[in-house]
Amino acid sequence: MTGSLATRVLGAVALAxxxxxxxxxxxxxxxxxxxGDAVRLMYVHVPSIWVAYGSFVLTAFASARVLWRTxxxxxxxxxxxxxxxxxxxxxxxxxxxxxxVIFTALTLMTGSLWGKVTWxxxxxxxxxxxxxxxxxxxxxxxLALRRLPAESRSRxxxxxxxxxxxxxxxxxxHFSVDWWRTLHQEASLELGPGGARNYTGEMYWTLLYSWATxxxxxxxxxxxxxxxxxxxxxxxEAALEELLAARRAEYENAGPRSTEQESNERAxxxxxx
Amino acid sequence: xxxxxxxxxxxxxxxxxxxxxxxxxxxxxxxxxxxxGIDTTGSADDPSDRPSPP
Numbered sequence: 026m027t028g029s030l031a032t033r034v035l036g037a038v039a040l041a042x043x044x045x046x047x048x049x050x051x052x053x054x055x056x057x058x059x060x061g062d063a064v065r066l067m068y069v070h071v072p073s074i075w076v077a078y079g080s081f082v083l084t085a086f087a088s089a090r091v092l093w094r095t096x097x098x099x100x101x102x103x104x105x106x107x108x109x110x111x112x113x114x115x116x117x118x119x120x121x122x123x124x125x126v127i128f129t130a131l132t133l134m135t136g137s138l139w140g141k142v143t144w145x146x147x148x149x150x151x152x153x154x155x156x157x158x159x160x161x162x163x164x165x166x167x168l169a170l171r172r173l174p175a176e177s178r179s180r181x182x183x184x185x186x187x188x189x190x191x192x193x194x195x196x197x198x199h200f201s202v203d204w205w206r207t208l209h210q211e212a213s214l215e216l217g218p219g220g221a222r223n224y225t226g227e228m229y230w231t232l233l234y235s236w237a238t239x240x241x242x243x244x245x246x247x248x249x250x251x252x253x254x255x256x257x258x259x260x261x262e263a264a265l266e267e268l269l270a271a272r273r274a275e276y277e278n279a280g281p282r283s284t285e286q287e288s289n290e291r292a293x294x295x296x297x298x
Numbered sequence: 299x300x301x302x303x304x305x306x307x308x309x310x311x312x313x314x315x316x317x318x319x320x321x322x323x324x325x326x327x328x329x330x331x332x333x334x335g336i337d338t339t340g341s342a343d344d345p346s347d348r349p350s351p352p
Contacts, residue, residue: 027327047309062301069312127319134315135308142304242316249323256330263334 027252032245039241046231046238054231063142067224068231070135072239073128074157078195080125080243081164085192087118088185095182108178112258115181118188120250122167124243129161144208152201153209160198163191177258 028036050068057064094111136154137147148154171184197204202211224232 027324027331051305051309060301062305065305066308069308073312127315131312131315134311138304138308138311142301242320246316246320246323249320249327253323253327253330256327256334256336259334259336260330 027249027256032248035241035245035248039238039245042234042238042241046235049227049231049234054227057228060143063139064228066135066139067228068235070132070139071232072236073131073135075236076239076243077125077128077132077160078199079240080121080128080247081160081192081195083121084118084125084164084167084188087114087121088188090114091118091181091185092189095178111181112177115177115184116251116254116258118185119168119171119254120247122164122171122188123250124247126161126164126168128239128243129157129164133157133161149208151208152205153198153207156194156198156201160191160194163194167191 046068050065054065054068056062091111091114094107094114133154136157140149141147167184167187170187171180173180175183199212201207202209
């Protein structure tokens with residue numbers, strides 16, 4: 026129901042890319058001199074956090090757009106367009122944040138397995154690990170905030186503010202290995218001119234290929250999740266319409282009532298709460 | 299845990315988590331779409347474009 030020709034093609038390409046990635050990562054890429062086969066976890070661990078970074082940056086960008094589009098109470102057609110765009114960016118933010126949380130969880134799990142075979146422990150309160158788990162928990166909080174019942178505009182605005190606060194942790198996570206003495210190794214790759222590489226040859230290309238594959242998978246799921254969020258909005262609206270229609274029918278069947286009757290009913294409702 | 303066991307566990311965890319989430323998203327889309335009787339894959343399909351009920 027949320028699929029289209031484009032997503033079907035993307036899904037098929039992503040699936041094929043995953044199969045090739047498994048062959049490259051598990052067979053073609055060599056074992057590390059020091060870490061042995063454990064280095065193969067890198068092809069899942071590192072792309073996972075890169076995709077999570079990208080997702081959280083997209084969440085922050087979309088949230089800024091939400092705040093921008095809802096900053097003024099413009100009426101008429103301008104207001105309708107602004108509201109439509111705000112809802113679009115709010116869905117983008119929600120879908121991206123969910124993906125970010127999933128991929129951060131994957132990073133933590135695979136990192137934990139990697140840590141056990143290289144450091145001898147599943148977990149260390151190291152700066153990189155601690156800031157990463159904080160990132161995970163913060164965005165879980167963001168997703169919980171999105172689910173709190175509220176009017177859609179105010180829910181979108183408060184979630185957007187939270188997303189812009191949460192993204193501050195992103196550079197802290199990334200640069201934690203440079204700013205503090207950590208057990209975790211330094212960045213695998215530094216992009217840009219003169220960027221350092223800890224990996225070369227087949228390892229380097231397999232890592233880049235894995236990142237491209239993970240990005241395709243995330244994009245495919247993200248597009249579907251965006252469409253599901255729109256369906257959820259429609260379902261909410263349909264439920265509200267149904268409730269209003271039922272209330273109208275109830276009112277029409279009961280016939281006109283006096284102001285006194287209505288105030289008595291309201292008083293009963295208040296006391297029953 | 300040996301290196302090979304860690305690698306296999308890591309890859310299986312990643313595959314299971316991603317597939318489970320993807321399946322949940324697709325299934326939820328199907329259920330909601332069926333309940334609402336609509337398809338969301340068109341281009342001009344923003345909810346606010348839909349005519350209001352009479």
